Amino acid sequence: MAGRKPGAVxxxxxxxxxxxxxxxxxxxVPFAVDLFADADTRALAAAYRQVPGDGAGGLExxxxxxxAESLARAAHEAGHALAGLIYxxxxxxxxxxxxxxxxxxxxxxxxxxxxxxLKNPRVFAALCRNAGIPHPPPRFAPAPxxxxxxxxxxxxxxxxxxxxxxxxxxxxxxxxxxxxxxxxVSALFVANGHAAMPLFFSAQWPDPAPEAxxxxxxxxxxxxxxxxxxxxxxxxxxxxxxxxxxxxxxSADFLLDGEDWALLEINPRPGATLDLAPREALAWHLASLRxxxxxxxxxxxxxxxxxxxxxxxxxxxxxISVDAAFSWPDWTMDRPAPGTEIAAGAPxxxxxxxxxxAEAALARLGQRMKRLATRAEKAP
Numbered sequence: 001m002a003g004r005k006p007g008a009v010x011x012x013x014x015x016x017x018x019x020x021x022x023x024x025x026x027x028x029v030p031f032a033v034d035l036f037a038d039a040d041t042r043a044l045a046a047a048y049r050q051v052p053g054d055g056a057g058g059l060e061x062x063x064x065x066x067x068a069e070s071l072a073r074a075a076h077e078a079g080h081a082l083a084g085l086i087y088x089x090x091x092x093x094x095x096x097x098x099x100x101x102x103x104x105x106x107x108x109x110x111x112x113x114x115x116x117x118l119k120n121p122r123v124f125a126a127l128c129r130n131a132g133i134p135h136p137p138p139r140f141a142p143a144p145x146x147x148x149x150x151x152x153x154x155x156x157x158x159x160x161x162x163x164x165x166x167x168x169x170x171x172x173x174x175x176x177x178x179x180x181x182x183x184x185v186s187a188l189f190v191a192n193g194h195a196a197m198p199l200f201f202s203a204q205w206p207d208p209a210p211e212a213x214x215x216x217x218x219x220x221x222x223x224x225x226x227x228x229x230x231x232x233x234x235x236x237x238x239x240x241x242x243x244x245x246x247x248x249x250x251s252a253d254f255l256l257d258g259e260d261w262a263l264l265e266i267n268p269r270p271g272a273t274l275d276l277a278p279r280e281a282l283a284w285h286l287a288s289l290r291x292x293x294x295x296x297x298x299x300x301x302x303x304x305x306x307x308x309x310x311x312x313x314x315x316x317x318x319x320i321s322v323d324a325a326f327s328w329p330d331w332t333m334d335r336p337a338p339g340t341e342i343a344a345g346a347p348x349x350x351x352x353x354x355x356x357x358a359e360a361a362l363a364r365l366g367q368r369m370k371r372l373a374t375r376a377e378k379a380p
């Protein structure tokens with residue numbers, strides 16, 4: 001339409017801040033819907049809407065639909081033509097909700113059907129088996145021994161995983177998966193429906209809590225992976241991409257034990273390591289929907305990636321009331337707005353650090369964690 005401003009997108013998820021930031025870095029104007037309405041999300045978005053929800057079921061469908069319609073009107077009134085909707089976390093267990101959004105707006109990413117397939121443990125196990133990819137298959141009968149984990153179907157973030165004793169039958173909406181040895185490594189990659197290009201591998205770690213021993217802690221880029229092992233992981237990503245028709249930014253989670261490895265899951269959306277991605281990442285995401293991939297393969301030392309980077313979640317050590325006097329360092333993200341009450345053990349904010357190497361970035365991140373803990377201790 002004549003006179004409309006180009007380059008606007010709606011970003012939706014339990015937390016839309018990372019997508020809103022990535023959109024700004026790509027020269028786009030984000031309109032955001034999420035659960036938290038953090039201060040930096042509000043600052044990044046041309047307009048935002050906060051809706052209720054939770055980590056298990058995602059955003060409340062009716063409230064989400066109303067918020068999206070309201071944002072679309074706000075974009076129209078501001079003279080922006082929305083190119084479509086990019087989704088983040090919170091739809092893994094609710095592909096039908098995503099499908100409803102897709103009937104109103106163009107989904108700039110994988111379809112609800114693709115999301116549903118990859119988050120169905122039986123279907124995903126079959127995809128891996130047919131592609132010859134090592135994957136610990138699901139089990140829905142009682143655990144035969146004590147080497148099994150219970151996971152919630154359609155979950156993300158690790159907080160839902162628990163160790164179960166022998167004889168445990170998975171609860172409704174859950175399944176069992178045998179524990180595999182190894183260290184967690186994730187790949188952020190961009191795909192065009194046929195081929196895929198990994199952008200980088202990151203090493204990840206948990207931040208255990210009493211009821212959530214595998215709760216996500218953070219990630220550092222680049223991960224130390226032998227080239228021959230990295231080649232096998234890239235081949236697995238290519239095979240899953242072709243089998244599932246993946247498009248856009250996605251992440252693949254692996255366990256590495258020497259030269260042995262297994263693929264745990266695919267998140268068919270921009271994942272937790274988006275904050276470690278180059279500024280072109282969301283532009284590549286959109287280009288891939290037109291069949292285009294980056295012109296060259298990125299390597300760990302590629303200047304496009306910049307310095308090594310690390311990012312983590314800081315969980316509240318106690319109940320914290322965020323007031324206007326709280327001083328946020330510029331290396332923090334997902335900053336709760338003044339007046340927000342953060343429960344003990346809930347995410348308080350995220351933080352990031354860079355360095356000349358992964359080790360240097362991790363060291364700086366650890367220092368910043370301590371400084372943030374000191375500030376949190378003084379909060380109301």
